[in-house]
Amino acid sequence: MAAGVAVAVVGVTGAVGQTTLKLLEERKFPVRSLRAFASARSVGTTVTFAGEAIRVEQVGPGAFTGVEVALFSAGSAQSREYAPQAVKAGALVIDKSSAFRMDPAVPLVVPEINADAARRHQGIVACPNCTSIVTVMPLKPLHDAGRLRRVVATSFQAVSGAGVDGVAELRAQSLAWARGEAMVAEKFPHQIAFNVIPHIDRFVEDGYTGEEMKLIHEVRKILDAPALPIAPTTVRVPVFTAHSIAVNAETEVAIGPERARELFAAFPGLRVWDEPAANRYPMPVVVEGRDECFVGRIRRDLSHPRALSFWVVGDQLRKGAALNGIQIAELLVR
Amino acid sequence: MAAGVAVAVVGVTGAVGQTTLKLLEERKFPVRSLRAFASARSVGTTVTFAGEAIRVEQVGPGAFTGVEVALFSAGSAQSREYAPQAVKAGALVIDKSSAFRMDPAVPLVVPEINADAARRHQGIVACPNCTSIVTVMPLKPLHDAGRLRRVVATSFQAVSGAGVDGVAELRAQSLAWARGEAMVAEKFPHQIAFNVIPHIDRFVEDGYTGEEMKLIHEVRKILDAPALPIAPTTVRVPVFTAHSIAVNAETEVAIGPERARELFAAFPGLRVWDEPAANRYPMPVVVEGRDECFVGRIRRDLSHPRALSFWVVGDQLRKGAALNGIQIAELLVR
Numbered sequence: 001m002a003a004g005v006a007v008a009v010v011g012v013t014g015a016v017g018q019t020t021l022k023l024l025e026e027r028k029f030p031v032r033s034l035r036a037f038a039s040a041r042s043v044g045t046t047v048t049f050a051g052e053a054i055r056v057e058q059v060g061p062g063a064f065t066g067v068e069v070a071l072f073s074a075g076s077a078q079s080r081e082y083a084p085q086a087v088k089a090g091a092l093v094i095d096k097s098s099a100f101r102m103d104p105a106v107p108l109v110v111p112e113i114n115a116d117a118a119r120r121h122q123g124i125v126a127c128p129n130c131t132s133i134v135t136v137m138p139l140k141p142l143h144d145a146g147r148l149r150r151v152v153a154t155s156f157q158a159v160s161g162a163g164v165d166g167v168a169e170l171r172a173q174s175l176a177w178a179r180g181e182a183m184v185a186e187k188f189p190h191q192i193a194f195n196v197i198p199h200i201d202r203f204v205e206d207g208y209t210g211e212e213m214k215l216i217h218e219v220r221k222i223l224d225a226p227a228l229p230i231a232p233t234t235v236r237v238p239v240f241t242a243h244s245i246a247v248n249a250e251t252e253v254a255i256g257p258e259r260a261r262e263l264f265a266a267f268p269g270l271r272v273w274d275e276p277a278a279n280r281y282p283m284p285v286v287v288e289g290r291d292e293c294f295v296g297r298i299r300r301d302l303s304h305p306r307a308l309s310f311w312v313v314g315d316q317l318r319k320g321a322a323l324n325g326i327q328i329a330e331l332l333v334r
Numbered sequence: 335m336a337a338g339v340a341v342a343v344v345g346v347t348g349a350v351g352q353t354t355l356k357l358l359e360e361r362k363f364p365v366r367s368l369r370a371f372a373s374a375r376s377v378g379t380t381v382t383f384a385g386e387a388i389r390v391e392q393v394g395p396g397a398f399t400g401v402e403v404a405l406f407s408a409g410s411a412q413s414r415e416y417a418p419q420a421v422k423a424g425a426l427v428i429d430k431s432s433a434f435r436m437d438p439a440v441p442l443v444v445p446e447i448n449a450d451a452a453r454r455h456q457g458i459v460a461c462p463n464c465t466s467i468v469t470v471m472p473l474k475p476l477h478d479a480g481r482l483r484r485v486v487a488t489s490f491q492a493v494s495g496a497g498v499d500g501v502a503e504l505r506a507q508s509l510a511w512a513r514g515e516a517m518v519a520e521k522f523p524h525q526i527a528f529n530v531i532p533h534i535d536r537f538v539e540d541g542y543t544g545e546e547m548k549l550i551h552e553v554r555k556i557l558d559a560p561a562l563p564i565a566p567t568t569v570r571v572p573v574f575t576a577h578s579i580a581v582n583a584e585t586e587v588a589i590g591p592e593r594a595r596e597l598f599a600a601f602p603g604l605r606v607w608d609e610p611a612a613n614r615y616p617m618p619v620v621v622e623g624r625d626e627c628f629v630g631r632i633r634r635d636l637s638h639p640r641a642l643s644f645w646v647v648g649d650q651l652r653k654g655a656a657l658n659g660i661q662i663a664e665l666l667v668r
Binding site: 151195240284297 | 485486490509513524530531532533537540542563564567569571572573574578591608611613617618619632633634636637638
């Protein structure tokens with residue numbers, strides 16, 4: 001591919017699609033040509049890439065002809081329908097929806113963790129859910145060093161994880177509050193401004209949400225630890241961008257805070273911000289817009305001899321979605 | 335006390351002091367006379383109680399003469415200095431600061447849990463920290479039914495837990511954001527609007543915060559379980575009132591979700607809101623202003639055969655502070 005790659009972005013007007021365009025530029029991904037796909041209501045508008053206005057198209061018959069890499073962030077139904085068409089047309093599909101994540105034939109990839117799995121793809125590589133990616137990043141070096149035995153994870157998830165409508169709703173409710181007006185909840189099941197909602201995705205079984213079950217199944221698949229016990233609680237908070245997760249991790253071999261700090265600092269894509277005396281720890285407002293996941297509040301769990309507590313924050317539009325997808329593309333078109 | 339009780343409220347202009355006045359009225363506490371104490375800067379102002387304006391005084395020599403019950407919510411230094419004076423003057427002190435909580439001679443009381451301990455007081459009864467109260471309420475019936483073995487707790491704490499200045503800061507920052515102006519952080523170590531801060535109280539030892547250590551030590555003392563292993567993470571969120579806690583509780587005897595629901599529903603001061611199909615679970619905006627603590631998201635922990643995950647929310651100015659203090663007074667002046 002001397003002259004670069006023919007790229008398609010499906011779901012280009014969404015929060016992840018927009019971040020994908022930004023990152024393709026930022027990272028100087030060798031884009032030879034760019035096709036921009038979105039739903040019918042966006043057709044006719046344009047998106048900007050590398051200073052050029054690109055016409056938004058609707059996916060239709062023959063849409064993927066000539067496309068080499070198709071980055072999908074358009075929702076599961078769209079992925080299920082169009083990803084196989086793109087593969088048939090010869091494209092490598094990198095899918096950010098949940099459509100194929102648990103398909104045994106589809107690798108579920110975080111490049112820093114399981115790049116090898118990506119290379120065994122059969123046309124589609126799945127990108128994990130944003131919360132799974134941010135959570136699994138610090139778990140991997142712990143797992144390698146001490147074998148994970150159990151993980152308890154509680155998330156604080158930003159509204160942009162629910163897309164541009166989520167951002168619009170937090171903005172609208174916060175502005176309504178400032179004007180002394182009533183807040184309207186449409187995107188989220190309840191008011192999100194000045195509130196927290198312990199409910200993301202639909203309720204599925206046994207009182208769990210889809211988001212929580214994704215965290216369990218995806219972390220297991222990424223780490224190739226199919227029986228790893230995980231206790232998740234996922235919560236929406238009034239933050240625009242970047243997910244935070246409070247993690248308690250039990251390992252077979254005890255890992256102290258100092259050793260954990262070394263392991264995290266040495267792991268690609270992870271950075272340690274952990275200086276309590278200077279009030280320094282990761283938070284959404286400082287992590288937003290950054291590519292790495294940041295770990296802090298690293299401490300021995302006083303309740304268990306082989307457990308560690310810590311706090312990890314990642315921009316879920318970047319590492320949690322768009323960036324992870326582009327990293328997969330970089331890995332496979334290298 | 336046929337003619338009622340002579341009450342003093344110390345720290346009357348604070349968030350908890352104001353809620354104390356409101357609740358003394360709401361609950362028709364038999365107040366014969368009310369003295370209102372606050373710091374020098376509030377002296378000369380008045381507070382309203384039962385439709386009457388009451389002059390705010392500064393605590394000084396002889397201030398507690400004739401006072402029968404003194405409700406302190408003025409900070410540890412003030413409690414340490416003035417509570418012994420009030421006891422000397424013959425008053426029962428109910429102290430909401432951390433000054434005496436871990437003093438072996440001072441009972442640390444949540445009336446639904448350890449009323450007996452309150453009756454053994456020697457002049458001072460301590461009220462636990464707000465997060466400890468909300469967390470320990472559902473833990474008690476589980477402990478009684480199945481003996482707690484380990485607790486992992488992650489909190490989502492409202493700004494009013496830091497007092498009226500905390501509320502003012504979230505308001506000011508949110509309004510500044512609405513006007514497109516810069517936010518100023520003074521009360522909290524970082525911006526709290528549209529952010530979460532994994533840091534409450536000062537950092538103490540081993541990377542823990544004072545708030546986290548309070549949760550460990552206070553829950554143990556209230557439950558009379560001095561070695562109970564607890565793994566806490568306490569986080570400030572942009573919510574005005576009501577603390578939420580994601581709890582994972584391991585018991586010696588397994589307690590299933592159905593049994594837990596029954597135990598919670600039967601426990602005084604607790605209510606169960608747990609109807610996932612109706613999107614019903616406790617949240618700060620619906621719990622604010624209510625006296626009970628509300629439990630939802632009750633589910634079997636898929637990662638441990640004898641653990642349960644749930645979500646508890648309580649108005650930390652009410653049950654987490656003012657209400658709990660008045661309940662102690664009601665218990666002891668009955």
